[in-house]
Amino acid sequence: MSTAPPQMDLTAADFQPAALATLHQRMKGAAAVARLPLRSGHWSGVAGSVLGQGTGSSIDFQDQRPYIPGDDPRHINWQAYARTGNYTMKLYRQEVTPKVDLLLDLSPSMFLTPAKAQRTWEVVYFCLESALRLGAAVRIHALGRDAVDVPLERALAHDWPRGEVSTNLNAKVDVAGLLERSPLRAGSLRVMVSDLLSETPPERMMNALLHGKGRALVFAPFCIEEAHPAWDGNIEFEECESALRDKRRVDKDILVRYLRAYQMHFSLWREQAVRRGAGLARVAAEPPFLVALRAEALSAGVVEMG
Amino acid sequence: MRLLLANPAGLWALLAIPAVLAIHFLQERSRRLRVSTLFLLERVRPESTGGAKFERLRNSMPLWLQLLAALLLTWLLVEPRWIKEDSRQTVVVVLDSSVSMEAFKEPTRELLAEKLRGWSRAAARTEWHLLETDVRKPTLYTGAEVAGVLRAYDGWKPVLGTHRPDEALQVGSGLVKEHGIVIFVTDRKAEVATGVAVLSAGEEIENVGWAGVETTLIKPGAADSGVKWSVLVRNYGKAPQTRQWWVEQEGKTEPQRSNVTLAPGQTGELAGELPPGVDRATLVLSGDQFTWDDRMPLQRPVERVVNLAFEAGSAPGGGMKKMLQALDGVAVTPVTQVPDLTVAELGNPVNTDAVQILGGGGENLPLDGNYTVAEDHPLTRDLNWMSLLTPRPMELGLTDRDEPLLWKGGRPLALLRHDLTATGTPVRRLLLAWDLSQSNAARHPALLVMLHRYVEQIRKAKREPWAGNFEAGQNLEVPPPQAAPGTAPAALTLLRDGKRTEFTGRVPDGVGFFDLEEGGKAMIRGAIHFADTREADFREAAPLDTVDARRWEAALKQTEADPLTGLWVLLVLACLLGAWGWRSGPARSSAGSIVAARS
Numbered sequence: 001m002s003t004a005p006p007q008m009d010l011t012a013a014d015f016q017p018a019a020l021a022t023l024h025q026r027m028k029g030a031a032a033v034a035r036l037p038l039r040s041g042h043w044s045g046v047a048g049s050v051l052g053q054g055t056g057s058s059i060d061f062q063d064q065r066p067y068i069p070g071d072d073p074r075h076i077n078w079q080a081y082a083r084t085g086n087y088t089m090k091l092y093r094q095e096v097t098p099k100v101d102l103l104l105d106l107s108p109s110m111f112l113t114p115a116k117a118q119r120t121w122e123v124v125y126f127c128l129e130s131a132l133r134l135g136a137a138v139r140i141h142a143l144g145r146d147a148v149d150v151p152l153e154r155a156l157a158h159d160w161p162r163g164e165v166s167t168n169l170n171a172k173v174d175v176a177g178l179l180e181r182s183p184l185r186a187g188s189l190r191v192m193v194s195d196l197l198s199e200t201p202p203e204r205m206m207n208a209l210l211h212g213k214g215r216a217l218v219f220a221p222f223c224i225e226e227a228h229p230a231w232d233g234n235i236e237f238e239e240c241e242s243a244l245r246d247k248r249r250v251d252k253d254i255l256v257r258y259l260r261a262y263q264m265h266f267s268l269w270r271e272q273a274v275r276r277g278a279g280l281a282r283v284a285a286e287p288p289f290l291v292a293l294r295a296e297a298l299s300a301g302v303v304e305m306g
Numbered sequence: 307m308r309l310l311l312a313n314p315a316g317l318w319a320l321l322a323i324p325a326v327l328a329i330h331f332l333q334e335r336s337r338r339l340r341v342s343t344l345f346l347l348e349r350v351r352p353e354s355t356g357g358a359k360f361e362r363l364r365n366s367m368p369l370w371l372q373l374l375a376a377l378l379l380t381w382l383l384v385e386p387r388w389i390k391e392d393s394r395q396t397v398v399v400v401l402d403s404s405v406s407m408e409a410f411k412e413p414t415r416e417l418l419a420e421k422l423r424g425w426s427r428a429a430a431r432t433e434w435h436l437l438e439t440d441v442r443k444p445t446l447y448t449g450a451e452v453a454g455v456l457r458a459y460d461g462w463k464p465v466l467g468t469h470r471p472d473e474a475l476q477v478g479s480g481l482v483k484e485h486g487i488v489i490f491v492t493d494r495k496a497e498v499a500t501g502v503a504v505l506s507a508g509e510e511i512e513n514v515g516w517a518g519v520e521t522t523l524i525k526p527g528a529a530d531s532g533v534k535w536s537v538l539v540r541n542y543g544k545a546p547q548t549r550q551w552w553v554e555q556e557g558k559t560e561p562q563r564s565n566v567t568l569a570p571g572q573t574g575e576l577a578g579e580l581p582p583g584v585d586r587a588t589l590v591l592s593g594d595q596f597t598w599d600d601r602m603p604l605q606r607p608v609e610r611v612v613n614l615a616f617e618a619g620s621a622p623g624g625g626m627k628k629m630l631q632a633l634d635g636v637a638v639t640p641v642t643q644v645p646d647l648t649v650a651e652l653g654n655p656v657n658t659d660a661v662q663i664l665g666g667g668g669e670n671l672p673l674d675g676n677y678t679v680a681e682d683h684p685l686t687r688d689l690n691w692m693s694l695l696t697p698r699p700m701e702l703g704l705t706d707r708d709e710p711l712l713w714k715g716g717r718p719l720a721l722l723r724h725d726l727t728a729t730g731t732p733v734r735r736l737l738l739a740w741d742l743s744q745s746n747a748a749r750h751p752a753l754l755v756m757l758h759r760y761v762e763q764i765r766k767a768k769r770e771p772w773a774g775n776f777e778a779g780q781n782l783e784v785p786p787p788q789a790a791p792g793t794a795p796a797a798l799t800l801l802r803d804g805k806r807t808e809f810t811g812r813v814p815d816g817v818g819f820f821d822l823e824e825g826g827k828a829m830i831r832g833a834i835h836f837a838d839t840r841e842a843d844f845r846e847a848a849p850l851d852t853v854d855a856r857r858w859e860a861a862l863k864q865t866e867a868d869p870l871t872g873l874w875v876l877l878v879l880a881c882l883l884g885a886w887g888w889r890s891g892p893a894r895s896s897a898g899s900i901v902a903a904r905s
Contacts, residue, residue: 109343112340112342195342197342197345197346198343199345225341226341226342229341231339233337234336234337235338235339236336236337236338236339237339237344237347238338238339238341239341239342239343239344240341240342241343244344248347251366252367258346258347261346262346265346
């Protein structure tokens, strides 16, 4: 059981490159233990290190068939010709480079608490590092005030663009709209890091995420303040994204009904993910990173280990 | 079974309810909390359209538990007791008949009503008695209704001066059998027996009133004489007082008003005259809370003069004449007139009441050294005769018509002899059996007082009309009504304010005028004034209530405690613990259970 790392101040308004570098180093270690499920599924694209869905030039035998004029003569099975006198083709699996579109929700709710902010960055760098280890072509989309593509080099240098991605506290982030405007590559794996706490219907979000024959994985960081709030008495709630306020008295009944609504919200997300073949895992902010991944991401097939 | 709250002050605990509500609604300030999103909270908005406060009330279990605890606590604090079905009690209310009670009649009624209603709840059945300390009056009320007691109280009028309530309280104590109380209702502190509760609504008030009157004829004996009057007016309070005063006469509409200013405790004197022809007038003082001493009726006095005839020319007769003429209302009768009293020497025949003395002129006799012993007789009662020096008295033969008054050495020194005249008229003769000139009788007060009493008896027996000024309720001796042979005696009736009532031997109560008539013929005309200055002094008046303490004692006997008290105590503790636990525990565990169920 690994211990929890020290908390760092990594809120959206204060991207500390040094802190991110430290966190990135730890995620490199984590990526050696766990990884995104890029090896499974069928990929297509330029040659790379991951088996594609067609025939190629890898060393993995796939099939054999009779020679058809036009086939590459280098793949004729001459031993079989010697035995049978017929030209037989030996087919191997194609090796391709997976395309990964990393989508990062930079709305203020992602950084509600220091723990949740840290877990958000940890998930981002874990996904980035895992994709890079598997040789994927990674493209990063920051969904903040607008949808902005972040160059991979800057992300690896922990130099996140601030002005472009910081959100305006007086306007709620329309993650679904930003997602629809993001230039996702066809057939890519879309890895979205978002807490999913938006009124947008999961169906619309999932449509945007999966368009262009893509696959999707969703990591949803959450903190205990959202999942098990200790609300009691008169509370003036202030929404961190819009600064809207709501005064109310919270008692046991209200709290129970909130928890039911919270549970129902993610149930809808899970149902949509299952229906659309996407992976969805909620990642708790408080436990150590790998412990949090094992809790749900592993069983949901969003990460692989071993 | 009916319920009795032994400690109604416990109802103050109900104030805990608004206090709890205030704590829940007003004092709990909102704390600001930053959250990821509000849309999940908006989904759990209250479903009803009621007010926000009602929603808070409905949804707050700790609040309901605390309110229930407050109610149960109130129930425990008021000490409820169940009245036994067979419980009985007797409540005797003894009203102080002192006129000073008139000043506080209304506040006393309110206080009495409150206390009696409390007592009516102390037993299943209550027998009520309402008495007053004026033992001549009948019981004011006996019955089973508090309302009856209060109605009788409304019709009650206190008329007595300062007096002891002991006799009435003793009667009241006798009425209370096993359970009950005697309540003495007065207006000042009172020393009563242990078993008697005292209730007073009195308080110290400022009072100025007439304190006494004296009237004299300007020309005594003249029919058209004016009247000089002199009255005392007193400030009984603790602050200087100024009052208006005036004289009301019949037919005089605009009396002249004057002011009188008195320092605290000061007594002033006012004097004036009633002109000839005015028989009655009233001195009026501007009013205050106690009205009995604000009016002073004045009656032009008409005396009953006792006419004297002297038939004793000796030296002792001269001394007796001096003594009798020194008395008020005594005049020497002209020879032509029949006297009421004759002074004669022993042995001489007389046809009227008489004082008969031993004629002088004899030899000087030595003083008798024996003690003078007095009989218990109205003429000699309470007088000191030890220093009366006389010679040995003359031997008087006692008959059955004689009333010995004084004895010396076995012989009667003075006696009262009853005789009939030749015409059959009864007469009484005072016989003095020693030579007055050889004793110190002329300088001895006891003999003078005895003569005064004898003259007054003669005066009271006179049947001629007279008039005077009287104190309220004083005894008034009148000669018994005469009746012609074979007829009933004429009735004595009192005429006051146009109403006739039977004469009971006393001047009527209350300030005003009256006429006493015998068979329609006027006998006495009089004015009644209030004369008990102790009743007008309210410096000792004070509120007092020892009823409630005894009510609790009675409640213990007539009631039984709530058998579920222990359960209520446990329930209060359970509510308080539940309210505390609900706020801190259940919500958290419930949330945890939801998460657990999901995972």
